Amino acid sequence: MLSKSEENYLKAIFHLSIKTEKGISTNAIAQQLDTKASSVTDMVKRLAEKELVFYKKYQGVELTASGEKIAANVIRKHRLWEVLLVEKFNFNWDEVHEVAEQLEHIHSEKLINELDAFLGHPKYDPHGDPIPDKEGNINFVEKALLSTIAITEKALCVGVKDTSSDFLRYLDKQGIALGKEIKVLEKEAFDNSMQIEIEGNQFVISQQIANNIYVKNKG
Amino acid sequence: MLSKSEENYLKAIFHLSIKTEKGISTNAIAQQLDTKASSVTDMVKRLAEKELVFYKKYQGVELTASGEKIAANVIRKHRLWEVLLVEKFNFNWDEVHEVAEQLEHIHSEKLINELDAFLGHPKYDPHGDPIPDKEGNINFVEKALLSTIAITEKALCVGVKDTSSDFLRYLDKQGIALGKEIKVLEKEAFDNSMQIEIEGNQFVISQQIANNIYVKNKG
DNA sequence: TTTATTTTTTAGATTAACCTAAAAATAAAT
DNA sequence: ATTTATTTTTAGGTTAATCTAAAAAATAAA
Numbered sequence: 001m002l003s004k005s006e007e008n009y010l011k012a013i014f015h016l017s018i019k020t021e022k023g024i025s026t027n028a029i030a031q032q033l034d035t036k037a038s039s040v041t042d043m044v045k046r047l048a049e050k051e052l053v054f055y056k057k058y059q060g061v062e063l064t065a066s067g068e069k070i071a072a073n074v075i076r077k078h079r080l081w082e083v084l085l086v087e088k089f090n091f092n093w094d095e096v097h098e099v100a101e102q103l104e105h106i107h108s109e110k111l112i113n114e115l116d117a118f119l120g121h122p123k124y125d126p127h128g129d130p131i132p133d134k135e136g137n138i139n140f141v142e143k144a145l146l147s148t149i150a151i152t153e154k155a156l157c158v159g160v161k162d163t164s165s166d167f168l169r170y171l172d173k174q175g176i177a178l179g180k181e182i183k184v185l186e187k188e189a190f191d192n193s194m195q196i197e198i199e200g201n202q203f204v205i206s207q208q209i210a211n212n213i214y215v216k217n218k219g
Numbered sequence: 220m221l222s223k224s225e226e227n228y229l230k231a232i233f234h235l236s237i238k239t240e241k242g243i244s245t246n247a248i249a250q251q252l253d254t255k256a257s258s259v260t261d262m263v264k265r266l267a268e269k270e271l272v273f274y275k276k277y278q279g280v281e282l283t284a285s286g287e288k289i290a291a292n293v294i295r296k297h298r299l300w301e302v303l304l305v306e307k308f309n310f311n312w313d314e315v316h317e318v319a320e321q322l323e324h325i326h327s328e329k330l331i332n333e334l335d336a337f338l339g340h341p342k343y344d345p346h347g348d349p350i351p352d353k354e355g356n357i358n359f360v361e362k363a364l365l366s367t368i369a370i371t372e373k374a375l376c377v378g379v380k381d382t383s384s385d386f387l388r389y390l391d392k393q394g395i396a397l398g399k400e401i402k403v404l405e406k407e408a409f410d411n412s413m414q415i416e417i418e419g420n421q422f423v424i425s426q427q428i429a430n431n432i433y434v435k436n437k438g
Numbered sequence: 439t440t441t442a443t444t445t446t447t448t449a450g451a452t453t454a455a456c457c458t459a460a461a462a463a464t465a466a467a468t
Numbered sequence: 469a470t471t472t473a474t475t476t477t478t479a480g481g482t483t484a485a486t487c488t489a490a491a492a493a494a495t496a497a498a
Binding site: 102106 | 318
Protein backbone atom coordinates (compact mmCIF):
# COMPACT_ATOMS: atom_id res chain seq x y z
CA MET A 1 0.00 0.00 0.00
CA LEU A 2 1.33 3.41 -0.93
CA SER A 3 1.86 6.25 1.53
CA LYS A 4 -0.08 9.49 1.32
CA SER A 5 3.09 11.16 0.11
CA GLU A 6 3.68 8.66 -2.68
CA GLU A 7 0.08 9.04 -3.82
CA ASN A 8 0.44 12.81 -3.87
CA TYR A 9 3.54 12.58 -6.04
CA LEU A 10 1.78 10.29 -8.52
CA LYS A 11 -1.20 12.61 -8.61
CA ALA A 12 0.99 15.65 -9.21
CA ILE A 13 2.84 13.92 -12.04
CA PHE A 14 -0.49 12.84 -13.54
CA HIS A 15 -1.83 16.40 -13.54
CA LEU A 16 1.38 17.79 -15.02
CA SER A 17 1.40 15.08 -17.71
CA ILE A 18 -1.89 16.32 -19.10
CA LYS A 19 -0.34 19.57 -20.29
CA THR A 20 3.16 18.37 -21.22
CA GLU A 21 3.75 15.27 -23.28
CA LYS A 22 7.45 15.16 -22.35
CA GLY A 23 8.97 13.86 -19.14
CA ILE A 24 7.94 15.92 -16.13
CA SER A 25 10.77 17.90 -14.56
CA THR A 26 11.80 17.62 -10.96
CA ASN A 27 11.25 21.34 -10.57
CA ALA A 28 7.71 21.25 -11.93
CA ILE A 29 6.79 18.55 -9.44
CA ALA A 30 8.46 20.45 -6.61
CA GLN A 31 6.44 23.52 -7.47
CA GLN A 32 3.18 21.58 -7.73
CA LEU A 33 3.71 19.97 -4.33
CA ASP A 34 5.24 23.01 -2.66
CA THR A 35 8.42 21.13 -1.80
CA LYS A 36 12.08 21.17 -2.83
CA ALA A 37 13.58 19.68 -5.98
CA SER A 38 15.97 17.57 -3.90
CA SER A 39 13.04 16.00 -2.08
CA VAL A 40 11.46 15.20 -5.42
CA THR A 41 14.60 13.49 -6.69
CA ASP A 42 14.58 11.30 -3.59
CA MET A 43 10.95 10.33 -3.92
CA VAL A 44 11.09 9.80 -7.64
CA LYS A 45 13.87 7.26 -7.17
CA ARG A 46 11.69 5.32 -4.76
CA LEU A 47 8.73 5.45 -7.13
CA ALA A 48 10.97 4.23 -9.94
CA GLU A 49 12.03 1.26 -7.85
CA LYS A 50 8.40 0.40 -7.34
CA GLU A 51 7.93 0.70 -11.11
CA LEU A 52 5.37 3.46 -10.78
CA VAL A 53 7.40 5.94 -12.84
CA PHE A 54 10.07 5.85 -15.52
CA TYR A 55 13.04 7.88 -14.38
CA LYS A 56 16.43 8.67 -15.84
CA LYS A 57 18.68 11.22 -14.20
CA TYR A 58 18.24 14.70 -15.60
CA GLN A 59 15.55 13.42 -17.98
CA GLY A 60 12.40 13.98 -15.95
CA VAL A 61 9.77 11.38 -15.06
CA GLU A 62 6.79 9.72 -16.65
CA LEU A 63 4.15 7.51 -15.08
CA THR A 64 4.15 3.80 -15.88
CA ALA A 65 0.82 2.15 -16.62
CA SER A 66 0.38 1.10 -13.01
CA GLY A 67 1.50 4.49 -11.72
CA GLU A 68 -1.04 6.15 -13.96
CA LYS A 69 -3.80 3.86 -12.78
CA ILE A 70 -3.06 4.59 -9.14
CA ALA A 71 -2.93 8.33 -9.81
CA ALA A 72 -6.25 8.25 -11.67
CA ASN A 73 -7.78 6.32 -8.80
CA VAL A 74 -6.65 8.91 -6.27
CA ILE A 75 -8.19 11.61 -8.46
CA ARG A 76 -11.33 9.51 -8.80
CA LYS A 77 -11.62 9.35 -5.03
CA HIS A 78 -10.90 13.05 -4.63
CA ARG A 79 -13.63 14.02 -7.05
CA LEU A 80 -16.22 11.59 -5.77
CA TRP A 81 -15.70 12.88 -2.22
CA GLU A 82 -16.11 16.41 -3.53
CA VAL A 83 -19.46 15.46 -5.00
CA LEU A 84 -20.58 13.99 -1.68
CA LEU A 85 -19.54 17.12 0.19
CA VAL A 86 -21.45 19.42 -2.15
CA GLU A 87 -24.49 17.28 -2.87
CA LYS A 88 -25.14 15.81 0.55
CA PHE A 89 -23.12 17.74 3.12
CA ASN A 90 -23.93 21.36 2.20
CA PHE A 91 -20.39 22.31 1.26
CA ASN A 92 -19.94 25.12 -1.22
CA TRP A 93 -17.69 24.33 -4.21
CA ASP A 94 -14.98 26.56 -2.77
CA GLU A 95 -14.84 24.60 0.49
CA VAL A 96 -14.29 21.06 -0.72
CA HIS A 97 -10.69 20.95 -1.79
CA GLU A 98 -8.88 20.77 1.52
CA VAL A 99 -11.11 18.03 2.90
CA ALA A 100 -11.04 16.02 -0.33
CA GLU A 101 -7.23 16.17 -0.19
CA GLN A 102 -7.50 14.16 3.01
CA LEU A 103 -10.31 11.86 1.99
CA GLU A 104 -8.64 10.85 -1.27
CA HIS A 105 -6.11 8.82 0.72
CA ILE A 106 -8.61 6.57 2.47
CA HIS A 107 -7.97 3.01 1.34
CA SER A 108 -11.10 0.92 0.79
CA GLU A 109 -12.31 -0.31 -2.53
CA LYS A 110 -15.74 -1.11 -1.16
CA LEU A 111 -16.05 2.36 0.28
CA ILE A 112 -15.31 4.09 -3.00
CA ASN A 113 -17.58 1.80 -4.97
CA GLU A 114 -20.43 2.38 -2.53
CA LEU A 115 -19.78 6.11 -2.52
CA ASP A 116 -19.92 6.12 -6.31
CA ALA A 117 -23.21 4.21 -6.30
CA PHE A 118 -24.65 6.33 -3.49
CA LEU A 119 -24.03 9.43 -5.57
CA GLY A 120 -25.58 7.87 -8.68
CA HIS A 121 -22.29 7.37 -10.55
CA PRO A 122 -21.59 11.05 -11.20
CA LYS A 123 -19.54 11.95 -14.27
CA TYR A 124 -18.23 15.30 -13.10
CA ASP A 125 -17.09 16.87 -9.85
CA PRO A 126 -18.44 20.21 -8.55
CA HIS A 127 -15.92 22.14 -10.65
CA GLY A 128 -16.87 20.35 -13.86
CA ASP A 129 -13.81 18.08 -13.89
CA PRO A 130 -14.44 14.55 -15.15
CA ILE A 131 -14.37 11.68 -12.65
CA PRO A 132 -12.15 8.78 -13.79
CA ASP A 133 -13.81 5.37 -13.89
CA LYS A 134 -12.65 2.32 -11.90
CA GLU A 135 -10.07 1.46 -14.55
CA GLY A 136 -8.63 4.96 -14.48
CA ASN A 137 -10.05 6.13 -17.80
CA ILE A 138 -10.89 9.82 -17.96
CA ASN A 139 -13.48 11.21 -20.30
CA PHE A 140 -11.85 14.43 -21.46
CA VAL A 141 -14.57 16.68 -22.80
CA GLU A 142 -14.13 19.27 -25.44
CA LYS A 143 -14.19 22.66 -23.83
CA ALA A 144 -12.93 26.17 -24.50
CA LEU A 145 -12.02 29.14 -22.38
CA LEU A 146 -14.76 31.73 -22.19
CA SER A 147 -12.20 34.28 -23.39
CA THR A 148 -12.12 32.58 -26.81
CA ILE A 149 -15.83 32.89 -27.48
CA ALA A 150 -16.78 35.44 -30.12
CA ILE A 151 -19.27 38.29 -29.75
CA THR A 152 -22.98 37.38 -29.96
CA GLU A 153 -22.22 33.71 -29.41
CA LYS A 154 -23.64 31.67 -26.57
CA ALA A 155 -21.79 29.10 -24.48
CA LEU A 156 -22.58 26.68 -21.70
CA CYS A 157 -20.51 26.99 -18.55
CA VAL A 158 -18.95 23.56 -17.99
CA GLY A 159 -15.97 24.09 -15.71
CA VAL A 160 -13.42 26.29 -14.01
CA LYS A 161 -9.66 26.39 -14.40
CA ASP A 162 -8.84 28.22 -11.18
CA THR A 163 -10.46 26.56 -8.19
CA SER A 164 -9.34 29.01 -5.52
CA SER A 165 -11.89 30.14 -2.98
CA ASP A 166 -11.55 33.76 -4.05
CA PHE A 167 -12.33 32.96 -7.66
CA LEU A 168 -15.20 30.59 -6.93
CA ARG A 169 -16.82 33.00 -4.51
CA TYR A 170 -16.56 35.72 -7.14
CA LEU A 171 -18.41 33.45 -9.56
CA ASP A 172 -21.08 32.77 -6.91
CA LYS A 173 -21.52 36.49 -6.39
CA GLN A 174 -21.93 37.08 -10.13
CA GLY A 175 -24.32 34.17 -10.57
CA ILE A 176 -21.89 32.23 -12.74
CA ALA A 177 -22.29 28.50 -12.20
CA LEU A 178 -21.93 25.18 -14.02
CA GLY A 179 -24.81 24.60 -16.42
CA LYS A 180 -25.58 28.29 -16.88
CA GLU A 181 -25.76 29.75 -20.37
CA ILE A 182 -23.45 32.68 -21.01
CA LYS A 183 -23.93 35.04 -23.94
CA VAL A 184 -21.00 37.20 -25.03
CA LEU A 185 -22.34 40.65 -25.81
CA GLU A 186 -19.21 42.72 -26.29
CA LYS A 187 -15.44 42.58 -26.09
CA GLU A 188 -13.24 45.51 -25.19
CA ALA A 189 -10.17 45.54 -27.44
CA PHE A 190 -8.08 47.52 -24.97
CA ASP A 191 -8.11 45.11 -21.99
CA ASN A 192 -9.98 42.13 -23.43
CA SER A 193 -12.70 42.47 -20.85
CA MET A 194 -16.09 41.23 -22.03
CA GLN A 195 -19.68 42.06 -21.38
CA ILE A 196 -21.76 38.94 -20.85
CA GLU A 197 -25.33 38.03 -20.09
CA ILE A 198 -26.46 35.26 -17.75
CA GLU A 199 -30.16 34.68 -17.11
CA GLY A 200 -31.01 38.18 -18.20
CA ASN A 201 -28.30 39.87 -16.12
CA GLN A 202 -25.65 41.79 -18.00
CA PHE A 203 -22.26 42.65 -16.58
CA VAL A 204 -18.59 42.99 -17.41
CA ILE A 205 -15.87 40.51 -16.53
CA SER A 206 -12.10 40.96 -16.91
CA GLN A 207 -9.95 38.86 -19.21
CA GLN A 208 -8.47 37.15 -16.18
CA ILE A 209 -11.91 35.94 -15.21
CA ALA A 210 -12.78 34.84 -18.74
CA ASN A 211 -9.50 32.93 -18.88
CA ASN A 212 -10.53 30.75 -15.99
CA ILE A 213 -13.99 29.69 -17.07
CA TYR A 214 -14.46 26.68 -19.32
CA VAL A 215 -17.42 26.66 -21.70
CA LYS A 216 -18.92 24.61 -24.47
CA ASN A 217 -19.62 26.76 -27.51
CA LYS A 218 -23.25 26.75 -28.60
CA GLY A 219 -22.80 29.21 -31.50
CA MET B 220 -2.91 19.76 14.64
CA LEU B 221 -2.18 16.32 16.00
CA SER B 222 -0.75 13.46 13.98
CA LYS B 223 -2.68 10.28 13.36
CA SER B 224 -0.34 8.51 15.76
CA GLU B 225 -0.87 11.03 18.55
CA GLU B 226 -4.63 10.74 18.10
CA ASN B 227 -4.42 6.97 18.29
CA TYR B 228 -2.49 7.14 21.55
CA LEU B 229 -5.05 9.49 23.10
CA LYS B 230 -7.86 7.24 21.93
CA ALA B 231 -6.18 4.15 23.38
CA ILE B 232 -5.62 5.87 26.73
CA PHE B 233 -9.24 7.03 26.71
CA HIS B 234 -10.54 3.51 26.15
CA LEU B 235 -8.26 2.06 28.82
CA SER B 236 -9.29 4.78 31.28
CA ILE B 237 -12.89 3.64 31.21
CA LYS B 238 -12.05 0.36 32.93
CA THR B 239 -9.20 1.47 35.20
CA GLU B 240 -9.44 4.55 37.36
CA LYS B 241 -5.66 4.57 38.01
CA GLY B 242 -2.96 5.83 35.71
CA ILE B 243 -2.72 3.77 32.54
CA SER B 244 0.45 1.71 32.28
CA THR B 245 2.87 1.93 29.42
CA ASN B 246 2.45 -1.77 28.81
CA ALA B 247 -1.33 -1.57 28.60
CA ILE B 248 -1.07 1.13 25.95
CA ALA B 249 1.57 -0.83 24.06
CA GLN B 250 -0.71 -3.85 23.99
CA GLN B 251 -3.73 -1.83 22.90
CA LEU B 252 -1.81 -0.26 20.04
CA ASP B 253 0.21 -3.33 19.13
CA THR B 254 3.49 -1.56 19.66
CA LYS B 255 6.40 -1.68 22.12
CA ALA B 256 6.51 -0.19 25.61
CA SER B 257 9.59 1.84 24.71
CA SER B 258 7.70 3.47 21.84
CA VAL B 259 4.91 4.32 24.23
CA THR B 260 7.30 5.98 26.67
CA ASP B 261 8.60 8.12 23.81
CA MET B 262 5.19 9.21 22.66
CA VAL B 263 3.80 9.75 26.12
CA LYS B 264 6.59 12.21 26.85
CA ARG B 265 5.67 14.19 23.76
CA LEU B 266 1.98 14.15 24.70
CA ALA B 267 2.88 15.33 28.19
CA GLU B 268 4.80 18.26 26.74
CA LYS B 269 1.70 19.22 24.78
CA GLU B 270 -0.28 18.94 28.01
CA LEU B 271 -2.55 16.25 26.67
CA VAL B 272 -1.60 13.72 29.36
CA PHE B 273 -0.26 13.78 32.89
CA TYR B 274 2.85 11.66 33.09
CA LYS B 275 5.33 10.82 35.82
CA LYS B 276 7.97 8.18 35.24
CA TYR B 277 6.88 4.71 36.28
CA GLN B 278 3.49 6.06 37.37
CA GLY B 279 1.45 5.58 34.23
CA VAL B 280 -0.49 8.25 32.35
CA GLU B 281 -3.82 10.00 32.57
CA LEU B 282 -5.51 12.25 30.07
CA THR B 283 -5.75 15.96 30.79
CA ALA B 284 -9.06 17.69 30.11
CA SER B 285 -7.95 18.74 26.64
CA GLY B 286 -6.47 15.31 25.91
CA GLU B 287 -9.75 13.73 26.90
CA LYS B 288 -11.73 16.07 24.70
CA ILE B 289 -9.57 15.30 21.69
CA ALA B 290 -9.82 11.56 22.34
CA ALA B 291 -13.60 11.73 22.66
CA ASN B 292 -13.77 13.68 19.43
CA VAL B 293 -11.77 11.04 17.57
CA ILE B 294 -14.13 8.39 18.93
CA ARG B 295 -17.09 10.56 17.95
CA LYS B 296 -15.79 10.70 14.40
CA HIS B 297 -15.05 6.99 14.33
CA ARG B 298 -18.57 6.07 15.39
CA LEU B 299 -20.34 8.58 13.16
CA TRP B 300 -18.43 7.26 10.16
CA GLU B 301 -19.43 3.73 11.16
CA VAL B 302 -23.07 4.76 11.12
CA LEU B 303 -22.68 6.25 7.64
CA LEU B 304 -21.03 3.09 6.35
CA VAL B 305 -23.78 0.84 7.68
CA GLU B 306 -26.81 3.04 7.10
CA LYS B 307 -25.94 4.51 3.71
CA PHE B 308 -23.11 2.51 2.21
CA ASN B 309 -24.30 -1.06 2.70
CA PHE B 310 -21.49 -2.09 5.00
CA ASN B 311 -22.15 -4.88 7.46
CA TRP B 312 -21.31 -4.13 11.09
CA ASP B 313 -18.32 -6.44 10.89
CA GLU B 314 -16.80 -4.49 7.98
CA VAL B 315 -16.72 -0.97 9.33
CA HIS B 316 -13.87 -0.93 11.78
CA GLU B 317 -10.87 -0.81 9.51
CA VAL B 318 -12.26 1.97 7.34
CA ALA B 319 -13.47 3.99 10.32
CA GLU B 320 -9.96 3.75 11.75
CA GLN B 321 -8.83 5.75 8.75
CA LEU B 322 -11.77 8.13 8.52
CA GLU B 323 -11.57 9.12 12.20
CA HIS B 324 -8.40 11.07 11.43
CA ILE B 325 -9.91 13.38 8.81
CA HIS B 326 -9.71 16.93 10.12
CA SER B 327 -12.73 19.10 9.34
CA GLU B 328 -15.18 20.37 11.88
CA LYS B 329 -17.73 21.23 9.22
CA LEU B 330 -17.49 17.76 7.77
CA ILE B 331 -18.21 16.03 11.04
CA ASN B 332 -21.04 18.38 11.93
CA GLU B 333 -22.63 17.85 8.54
CA LEU B 334 -22.12 14.10 8.78
CA ASP B 335 -23.81 14.12 12.17
CA ALA B 336 -26.77 16.11 10.81
CA PHE B 337 -26.98 14.00 7.66
CA LEU B 338 -27.33 10.88 9.79
CA GLY B 339 -29.98 12.51 12.00
CA HIS B 340 -27.73 12.94 15.07
CA PRO B 341 -27.45 9.25 15.93
CA LYS B 342 -26.85 8.34 19.57
CA TYR B 343 -25.26 4.93 19.01
CA ASP B 344 -22.93 3.33 16.51
CA PRO B 345 -23.70 0.01 14.76
CA HIS B 346 -22.29 -1.96 17.71
CA GLY B 347 -24.43 -0.12 20.24
CA ASP B 348 -21.62 2.08 21.55
CA PRO B 349 -22.63 5.63 22.44
CA ILE B 350 -21.49 8.49 20.21
CA PRO B 351 -19.87 11.34 22.17
CA ASP B 352 -21.34 14.79 21.59
CA LYS B 353 -19.40 17.78 20.27
CA GLU B 354 -18.11 18.60 23.74
CA GLY B 355 -16.85 15.08 24.25
CA ASN B 356 -19.53 13.95 26.70
CA ILE B 357 -20.45 10.30 26.49
CA ASN B 358 -23.80 8.98 27.55
CA PHE B 359 -22.86 5.74 29.28
CA VAL B 360 -25.94 3.56 29.37
CA GLU B 361 -26.66 0.96 31.96
CA LYS B 362 -26.14 -2.45 30.47
CA ALA B 363 -25.32 -5.96 31.56
CA LEU B 364 -23.69 -8.97 29.99
CA LEU B 365 -26.16 -11.51 28.69
CA SER B 366 -24.36 -14.12 30.82
CA THR B 367 -25.64 -12.39 33.97
CA ILE B 368 -29.32 -12.59 33.07
CA ALA B 369 -31.31 -15.13 35.10
CA ILE B 370 -33.49 -17.93 33.75
CA THR B 371 -36.94 -16.96 32.41
CA GLU B 372 -35.92 -13.29 32.24
CA LYS B 373 -36.04 -11.22 29.08
CA ALA B 374 -33.46 -8.72 27.93
CA LEU B 375 -32.99 -6.30 25.07
CA CYS B 376 -29.81 -6.67 23.02
CA VAL B 377 -28.09 -3.25 23.17
CA GLY B 378 -24.47 -3.85 22.31
CA VAL B 379 -21.49 -6.13 21.80
CA LYS B 380 -18.22 -6.31 23.70
CA ASP B 381 -16.18 -8.17 21.09
CA THR B 382 -16.40 -6.49 17.71
CA SER B 383 -14.34 -8.97 15.73
CA SER B 384 -15.62 -10.07 12.36
CA ASP B 385 -15.85 -13.68 13.45
CA PHE B 386 -18.02 -12.85 16.43
CA LEU B 387 -20.30 -10.42 14.59
CA ARG B 388 -20.83 -12.82 11.72
CA TYR B 389 -21.73 -15.53 14.21
CA LEU B 390 -24.37 -13.19 15.66
CA ASP B 391 -25.69 -12.48 12.17
CA LYS B 392 -25.96 -16.20 11.51
CA GLN B 393 -27.89 -16.76 14.75
CA GLY B 394 -30.18 -13.79 14.18
CA ILE B 395 -28.81 -11.89 17.16
CA ALA B 396 -28.87 -8.17 16.50
CA LEU B 397 -29.22 -4.85 18.33
CA GLY B 398 -32.81 -4.18 19.35
CA LYS B 399 -33.80 -7.84 19.44
CA GLU B 400 -35.40 -9.29 22.55
CA ILE B 401 -33.63 -12.27 24.08
CA LYS B 402 -35.31 -14.61 26.55
CA VAL B 403 -33.12 -16.82 28.71
CA LEU B 404 -34.73 -20.25 28.87
CA GLU B 405 -32.12 -22.38 30.57
CA LYS B 406 -28.60 -22.34 31.93
CA GLU B 407 -26.29 -25.33 31.99
CA ALA B 408 -24.41 -25.38 35.29
CA PHE B 409 -21.53 -27.43 33.88
CA ASP B 410 -20.29 -25.07 31.18
CA ASN B 411 -22.52 -22.02 31.73
CA SER B 412 -23.95 -22.29 28.26
CA MET B 413 -27.49 -20.99 27.98
CA GLN B 414 -30.54 -21.74 25.92
CA ILE B 415 -32.15 -18.58 24.61
CA GLU B 416 -35.07 -17.58 22.44
CA ILE B 417 -35.07 -14.80 19.87
CA GLU B 418 -38.19 -14.14 17.79
CA GLY B 419 -39.50 -17.64 18.44
CA ASN B 420 -36.20 -19.37 17.62
CA GLN B 421 -34.59 -21.35 20.39
CA PHE B 422 -30.95 -22.28 20.48
CA VAL B 423 -27.95 -22.71 22.74
CA ILE B 424 -25.04 -20.30 23.07
CA SER B 425 -21.78 -20.82 24.94
CA GLN B 426 -20.71 -18.75 27.91
CA GLN B 427 -18.08 -17.09 25.75
CA ILE B 428 -20.79 -15.80 23.47
CA ALA B 429 -23.01 -14.67 26.33
CA ASN B 430 -20.03 -12.83 27.82
CA ASN B 431 -19.75 -10.64 24.76
CA ILE B 432 -23.33 -9.50 24.34
CA TYR B 433 -24.61 -6.47 26.21
CA VAL B 434 -28.28 -6.38 27.17
CA LYS B 435 -30.73 -4.30 29.11
CA ASN B 436 -32.65 -6.41 31.59
CA LYS B 437 -36.42 -6.32 31.13
CA GLY B 438 -37.19 -8.77 33.94
C1' DT C 439 32.78 26.89 -28.53
C1' DT C 440 33.67 28.63 -24.39
C1' DT C 441 31.31 30.85 -20.61
C1' DA C 442 27.42 31.70 -17.79
C1' DT C 443 23.04 30.33 -16.04
C1' DT C 444 19.73 27.22 -14.68
C1' DT C 445 18.33 22.72 -13.35
C1' DT C 446 19.11 18.54 -11.13
C1' DT C 447 21.43 15.55 -8.19
C1' DT C 448 24.27 14.29 -4.20
C1' DA C 449 25.81 14.69 0.52
C1' DG C 450 24.76 15.34 4.98
C1' DA C 451 21.15 16.75 8.68
C1' DT C 452 16.67 16.67 10.87
C1' DT C 453 12.15 14.97 12.68
C1' DA C 454 8.48 11.66 13.92
C1' DA C 455 7.65 7.24 14.95
C1' DC C 456 9.10 3.22 15.45
C1' DC C 457 12.53 -0.71 16.98
C1' DT C 458 16.07 -3.83 20.10
C1' DA C 459 18.84 -4.47 23.94
C1' DA C 460 20.45 -3.05 28.27
C1' DA C 461 19.80 -0.50 32.59
C1' DA C 462 16.91 1.13 36.30
C1' DA C 463 12.88 1.15 39.09
C1' DT C 464 8.96 -1.13 41.00
C1' DA C 465 6.41 -5.12 42.54
C1' DA C 466 6.22 -9.92 44.01
C1' DA C 467 8.03 -13.93 46.39
C1' DT C 468 10.63 -16.40 49.46
C1' DA D 469 14.34 -7.96 54.00
C1' DT D 470 16.65 -9.74 50.44
C1' DT D 471 16.24 -11.91 46.24
C1' DT D 472 13.71 -12.61 42.02
C1' DA D 473 10.70 -11.23 38.53
C1' DT D 474 8.30 -7.82 36.06
C1' DT D 475 7.69 -3.35 34.28
C1' DT D 476 9.42 0.83 32.59
C1' DT D 477 12.83 3.74 30.91
C1' DT D 478 17.11 4.93 28.54
C1' DA D 479 20.45 4.49 24.91
C1' DG D 480 21.31 3.90 20.43
C1' DG D 481 19.68 2.63 15.77
C1' DT D 482 16.30 2.54 11.55
C1' DT D 483 13.12 4.33 7.99
C1' DA D 484 10.34 7.71 5.36
C1' DA D 485 10.12 12.16 4.15
C1' DT D 486 11.70 16.21 4.43
C1' DC D 487 15.45 20.11 4.40
C1' DT D 488 20.01 23.11 3.10
C1' DA D 489 24.16 23.63 0.78
C1' DA D 490 27.37 22.15 -2.47
C1' DA D 491 28.57 19.58 -6.69
C1' DA D 492 27.45 18.00 -11.29
C1' DA D 493 25.00 18.08 -15.56
C1' DA D 494 22.28 20.29 -19.03
C1' DT D 495 20.84 24.35 -21.32
C1' DA D 496 21.31 29.04 -22.92
C1' DA D 497 24.08 32.99 -24.09
C1' DA D 498 28.01 35.38 -25.64
